[in-house]
Amino acid sequence: MAKFLFYRVLQALFVLVAVTLIVSFAIRLTGDPAVMLAQGAGSITEADLERIREALGLNQPFIVQYLEFLKGLFTGDLGRSFMGGTSVSDLISRALPATLGLALASLVISIVVSIPLGIKAAVSRGKWPDQLIRIVSLVGLSFPNFWLAIMLVLLFSITFNLLPPSGLEGWQSFIMPAATMGIILTATNVRLVRTTMLETLRSQYIMVARAKGLSNSVVLYKHALRNCSIPLITYFGLQFGGLLGGIVVVERVFNWPGLGTLAFDAVAARDYPVLQGVITVLSLMIISINLLVDIAYGFVDPRVRKS
């Protein structure tokens, strides 16, 4: 297991270097930030632009800039924003908890709801609870997330005035954005849990467990669920990565002070250091999640632990 993890960490580092390299390079293809910054300042000469570039360190060769960035990554200094010169690390450390909290809340909601529902659907396969769960989940799948978000705001903030419509002001603020993403995730996850569970319930060892005289809930939640969770963990891990990327839309709608909003603004302003920082942090998180998934495998499945 230790050897296995060592290789995985090594692989993760390679991936990180590759991602940052691609990101830094690609951003620079989108245009000159000096021009962007100089806009609205009246008459600008080429010499002025050159001075701005020099101040921002943009006049150096790409490889030097990249190495500077990598060095900063290890010292925790991701540079300063082109807009206002705030430290990128500060910006990210303020936005990260909001995004992470929201993503985690959405995932937890979807897991907590979809596992029992998926199991119920599998157990009552073909009967009415199964049909109902499948129809409802299909409806849930069909909503676009921004539309769902707007509907929730209309209902709970404007009509009933129960929840804050936007921003992050205490735990009530989490409810609607997390529910928006949670509902859509749940719709997919219920179906996934159902299929995986049906597969597992066909196994001989489930019949053996029943033949031991175990109660239905022990058979389902002890014997079947743990076997089911092997494919589910992979999927939930991948989903978390996708969630971090997809969070931008929901953050915009709810004006959520997270990484999504930060990245959106940075793109608009061609604020390289911020964008580069956000994407690096996001990739780092996705890579760590995958590492965690690999570790979780080892805990759940003894067959992985061996090798």
Added chain:
Amino acid sequence: MSSQFPRAEAPLQAPSSAQPPLLSVESLDIAFGSNRVVKNLSFDLHAGQTLAIVGESGSGKSMTSLAIMGLVQYLNATIGSGRILYRRQADAAPIDLTQLSDKAMRKIRGKEISMIFQEPMTSLNPVYTIGDQLTEVLQLHGDYSRASARDEALRLLRLVRLADAESLIKRYPHQLSGGMRQRVMIAMALACKPKVLVADEPTTALDVTIQAQILAIIRDLQKELGMAVIFITHDMGVVAEIADHVVVMRNGEKVEEAEVGHLFANPEAPYTQALLAAVPTLGSMQGQTLPRAEPLVVFDGEKVVTQGEATVQDTVRVQETPVVSVSNLVTRFDIHKGFFGGVSHRVHAVENVSFDIFPGETLALVGESGSGKSTIGRTIQQLQASTSGEISFSGKPISRMSRVEKQALRQQVQYIFQDPFASLDPRKTVGFSIAEPIHTHGLMTGSKRIQQRVDELLERVGLRPEHARRYPHEFSGGQRQRICIARALASKPKLIIADEALSALDVSIQAQIIHLMMQLQREEGLAYLFISHDMAVVEKMSHRVAVLHLGQIVEMGPRALVFDSPRHAYTQKLLSAVPVADPHHRRQHLLLEGDIPSPVRKVGDEPTVHPLDEVAPGHFVATT
């Protein structure tokens, strides 16, 4: 009952019928929707008795066992009518298990009536340790603390003769062999000292030597614990070996019920007579030098019909060049382990194997799992590359053949696989599948002529020309295997490699396919490489036999010599493990100990090659 037979076992009679039966199945009906799979079934089981329920696929025997466990609803089947009466105490009034609530049934299930399943590889939950799974049932039904449950689990593992119980208890199912897993299953089933043990084909998926061990364990423990056993099987040999009383089932109905000695001596129902006639019995060819195609005894639904006549299979043409010559064949597989793809272990599937097959000859390769018998077949068919050694076809080494010649070989050598369900394309008509080799090798042109050839081939294997337009799912297993044979014949091969081609078939079907294969050999002069683990079938079919152990031939020679006077210890062990379909010949399996060895070795740790010694003309035995 005659007393001239030496017998190692207790009397075959059921215990005195003065005692009321422990379990009575009365007019039981089980159905999947409107499809009745068990019809009006009744039988009694007495304390301490072993009742065998025997039947072929679709007979409803497994459903019956699940009904006794109260588990049919999990397969979406329902008990239509009938009772399953169970007496918890000898003097108490019986309770009807079919009427019990699930909660009440759970108190009996696994505790008083427990079950062993067919497939040991999938019967244990892969994510829990052996210890967890054993203590679970102990703590569920008994009054055990964690520590005392563990001690009891250790005792149970020793009871089923598993060595090193201390370490086993911490291991996971994937770390155990099939035989070990089945013992763990038995330990689990016996954990609460049940009154009734239901064993559903518990040895079918196991090698014969392991089967013999498991049967011995079940028999010994039954005596020790005084349980009644319901033994579900399709294997008459196993029935003769273990049962006191037998219920024969067909299509969901009981066709006959009798005491075991009586059933084998005087089967009354025509179906039982046909079934028994179809069972290949080890030793039936004693004293005969050549294989003999016996007349087929078939049950046509009402009565027993005998088809064909006995024919001696004198088809070998030794004076000709061998169809195939294998010399010093070695086939190894690397097992990749480690980050940089380094090889740490190798499977030594075939080690230094040499043999010839002459035109018209059947050479059988026998051995247990991992003996390398299938790898040899695949290497000859060029489905698998050899590590070293040479294979020649009609005298020409494969290494000196051009690509065109190698392609032509695929026409001359055909393969029939074990699973007739998986080896036909479900989306193509049977006619298409049979015609395919004719097209591929360009053997014929003109769709009319090809169509005619397909019709001819279908008739050749006992099917009808109009079957060509149908799809594989419309046929039974036996019919599909006939189709596979027709497809193999389509390219006019010289050699057919039959890799466990009869293993998945019911005995009555098996007998028909054996008959067909022997008939085709006489008429077409075919040579067969017959790969099988079933010694009794091998005895019936083959001219010569090669016994494989860990990739090496340990004994090879004319069938009569290898079977009647086996010289190598491993051949003797294999033969002694085969259950004989004669209840008067129950044997003690003194030769059988331990697990099947693995052909996986560390890189650099080469196995010793045992040279063969000719002990009689054509009879070779490995020197140790």
